[in-house]
Ligand code: SF4
């Protein structure tokens with residue numbers, strides 16, 4: 001099963017939820033009925049953070065690139081390539097097409113549409129993927145190169161590295177937002193978990209993510225309310241709960257603010273290491289998840 005933790009808003013605690021769930025399953029998976037290996041994928045490739053918390057022992061590393069068209073001497077300059085590129089990545093300059101790498105998504109349409117066969121495929125570097133171990137857990141992380149502007153292929157490649165390992169349970173820590181990178185991370189999942197705070201910001205972020213996921217994906221979307229003040233949700237938090245009920249989005253966990261979070265962050269350790277009482281909480285969360293997907 002692949003759980004994609006993506007969407008929502010920055011600072012809601014996606015990485016904390018992903019690492020705490022992964023470490024709980026690694027340490028107590030047998031008690032929970034898991035027989036295979038667990039993997040954690042850091043697919044937040046523009047701002048990866050799980051390697052700092054988990055310090056994986058790296059075993060493998062690969063570079064990731066994407067196609068970039070290059071014009072050859074057969075070009076007659078009539079501009080069909082610039083017309084078909086919906087990203088406006090090709091402009092004619094003095095009768096010669098010029099490709100902007102930062103706008104080109106590598107779709108290859110211009111190559112197939114050029115009547116002269118005047119476009120060839122080069123590669124442009126995007127970033128790297130690393131794979132390693134954290135105890136018995138597989139860890140995979142993608143990292144976008146400085147200045148590279150297309151995270152999606154890198155996110156997809158990082159997730160493929162993990163799924164090739166035939167792990168029983170894969171947790172993807174994806175990007176925030178409702179844009180293509182967050183949707184790319186969600187697309188790989190059997191379900192998407194959106195982590196939000198019980199606030200007006202959390203509600204707005206959930207609305208945007210849910211709307212994008214319903215338009216572009218067909219997978220169950222569920223919610224984790226994180227950093228909840230102790231007790232029931234009030235104010236904007238209560239509105240968030242009401243919205244989930246109205247949209248029939250299941251709330252899989254409500255996690256209270258953890259006062260040990262600042263010191264765990266300062267020490268660079270996962271919150272569950274600073275507060276082992278969270279293991280029981282995440283075991284319960286895992287059981288609720290299984291019920292939610294009917295396993
Ligand atoms: S479509 Fe081909 S021949 Fe026409 S301008 Fe583009 S590269 Fe040149």
Ligand code: SF4
Pocket residue numbers: 069084085086087088089090099103104105106107108109110111
């Ligand atoms: S590969 Fe796609 S995005 Fe890139 S220049 Fe060609 S048509 Fe445009």
